[in-house]
Ligand SMILES: Nc1nc2c(ncn2[C@@H]2O[C@H](COP(=O)(O)OP(=O)(O)OP(=O)(O)O)[C@@H](O)[C@H]2O)c(=O)[nH]1
């Protein structure tokens with residue numbers, strides 16, 4: 001097979017990092033002479049580590065991000081981004097500069113805090129969003145639904161991995177837990193794995209072999225341990241959780257992109273205390289597709305599933321086909337999503353107003369200057 005003109009031989013080593021004709025095409029459209037494509041593998045304040053092609057292999061360069069600096073948190077470079085890097089711009093403590101980011105195919109976004117209502121991109125150009133959930137503590141299905149909704153919204157395929165399966169003694173108990181989680185994530189593969197015992201890793205590695213994956217979940221969920229097991233080397237720091245999961249300090253503090261021996265790349269992220277909904281209408285509808293399908297069968301198309309006759313949702317709850325918990329969880333997440341959207345709209349409106357005022361002020365200034373020049 002003849003390779004496309006875009007996948008030039010020089011960037012072929014980047015294929016292991018997810019480079020393909022599509023990215024090559026967008027790179028060709030916006031790159032200037034002297035620029036090379038690079039994938040962001042780690043982000044620091046004001047600079048990124050990126051892998052670029054280097055002969056037959058790759059090398060990691062440190063690139064300054066001042067040129068693409070923006071106040072918009074959604075456009076800040078993040079791990080997984082493909083960047084246009086100018087290696088001609090060598091400077092103190094840097095190998096080059098980032099000139100632009102290629103358009104993202106997918107992006108996992110959460111709202112950082114309910115107060116500021118800002119979106120934060122946790123990973124870009126991700127194919128699989130792996131939600132890591134520890135079996136060492138009680139399952140919180142609502143939290144899984146929250147992560148899965150955001151995962152669907154990202155454009156990536158969600159996957160739930162129940163970690164530390166070795167701590168669950170009986171196989172039937174484990175099967176039960178997997179089934180429980182599966183009902184909270186229709187259409188999503190749910191796997192049990194143990195990084196310490198090596199269980200479930202082959203299946204997981206096979207799923208992750210195609211494309212880019214990101215590990216998401218609470219601190220102590222076992223993400224880095226899983227990453228190390230998949231990479232086959234202790235590349236990520238792991239700290240013994242003295243006080244079990246969820247508490248204590250975060251071990252991983254940066255989002256790192258790692259190459260898997262069986263193919264694919266994996267982004268390990270620091271544990272998240274909370275993930276707020278962010279513009280997740282589509283994701284929520286996917287995550288609760290079972291409820292949506294039932295709602296479509298209600299007698300009234302604007303059924304609130306409260307007291308209406310002929311309500312398919314209430315019937316399903318009555319018969320036990322749909323857990324009451326799940327309907328409540330859906331309502332809660334929908335409300336939160338709307339609240340954030342309203343806040344964001346308010347913030348955007350304020351920003352537009354400010355920009356407009358600035359432009360008006362500038363306009364006045366220009367008019368006055370012209371007048372001055374004439375008079
Ligand atoms: N029993 C058991 N313990 C595990 C397993 N995987 C991880 N752990 C333990 O769980 C604790 C936390 O693991 P980490 O991999 O650091 O968790 P993390 O999700 O990366 O945490 P952050 O980096 O803080 O987000 C460590 O003490 C691990 O040894 C497992 O499969 N079985």
Ligand SMILES: [Mg+2]
Nearest residue numbers: 223224251252
């Ligand atoms: Mg970690």
Ligand SMILES: [Zn+2]
Nearest residue numbers: 298303305311
């Ligand atoms: Zn109804």
